[in-house]
Amino acid sequence: MGYSGFRVIREGLRRRTGWTPVWRDPAPQSEYDVVIIGGGGHGLSTAYYLAKEHGITNVAVLEKGYLGGGNVGRNTTIVRANYLLPGNSEFYSHSLKLWEGMEQDLNYNTMMSQRGVLSLVHSDGQRDAFVRRGNMMISQGDDAELLDREGVRALVPLIDFDNPRFPVYGGLLHRRGGTARHDAVAWGYARAADRRGVDLIQNCEVTGIDIEGGAVRGVQTTRGPIRAKKVAIVVAGRSSQVAAMAGMRLPIESHVLQAFVSEGLKPILDTVVSFGMGHFYISQSDKGGLVFGGDLDFYASYAGRGNLPMAEHVMEAAMTLMPAIGKARVLRSWGGIMDMSPDGSPIIDTTDTAGLFLNCGWCYGGFKAVPASGFATAHLIATGQPHAPAARFRLDRFRTGRGLLDEEGTGSQHNLH
């Protein structure tokens, strides 16, 4: 049954007796056309678009824990399309368009809020770089607006504009960017996929991938073997382990990225602010908490929690940018496992095993990619051809050196992104 404002009122009047579970809890069948390993944002959106765009509904999503229990529930909810490089630019542009139609498409309130993403400028050189980036965004068909100092002040008066080390010269404003409720995105895709017949199977860990004669035949799981004509690995933080079940060694090193949230405050910040020079960004959630984060801890880790040095660095950056928020108390912090590729860009590709597909390497930017990543992965699974906006996310670009997507311009090396 569809969700609507009318239904919320009706169920309120009926003492909420009409709500039913949002998705089924099926036992795994012995065979599927497509098995997707990983019930996070990317896996669930892949399943949804397989059903919606390609009519492939004999699909199972296998999740070792619960749906949306990984990075899709641990990120800082920012959605944007402010990329520079061809390859990334058109992909994130496509993703943002899908975000804009997502709530209607899924019939689910994902609390998509296009409150704008503001990237601050602290020097003439940085302004030049952002002018170039803004022009690339506009030529891609997205929006970008260069603000001067007073323009930034009107938008975010909270900033310390005259900080001696990082005086604010202006900013690049991307108005169509913003935030979305991260869990709701997973739940919305899960419900929409389930309604189209996809089996969402939780507490089902994949323990092996069956390959015969160079082609995938199915998977072994903690709930028994499942045959499948096609299998997609969409497991983010466990990409290396699952790929190893298929005999693959990936260009991935897993790192921890921390995030923080403060106690709930009255509205003080109605846009996303990115302070790149301090490796810091911040927004305010609809509940009132300041949601902020910084850079990776910068060493391989699966701990799902960070260390004090980066927590200190993030707090220092927060105090540098917005001294006023020093009065707010930090409510909690957590970490997610980032599957870092050498050039900082993702991989959506086929593998040497026929019928086995790989979606990984989202680094610290997977959330905003959820719709387009699923769309592209579904396209690749269904047609065997890469979806045009994601066509450059090839696995072999590291081996050949052709088509590296080094958005940060720091070099294609594991410890640099």
Place this chain on the structure above:
Amino acid sequence: MRLPCPLCGDRDRREFYYQGAAVTLNRPAPEADADAWDAYLHLRDNPAGETRDLWYHEAGCGAWIMVTRNTLTHEVLGAELIEGVPA
């Protein structure tokens, strides 16, 4: 996390620069094929558990060390100077 530098003793993680998996100690021959260089530069075992990686004691003695540690718990199991690590 604190790392046991063999020369300086237990030191704060902030004194060290992280280079990456110790696979980089095994540099292929210059004429090795693309796959060997790909494996050296890009491909990683990326274990969830015990791993060995290289750190540079940048703000200390300047030694390169190989640290054995657990990526799931951040427990550090040991460290040695890389000049003592057999190639």
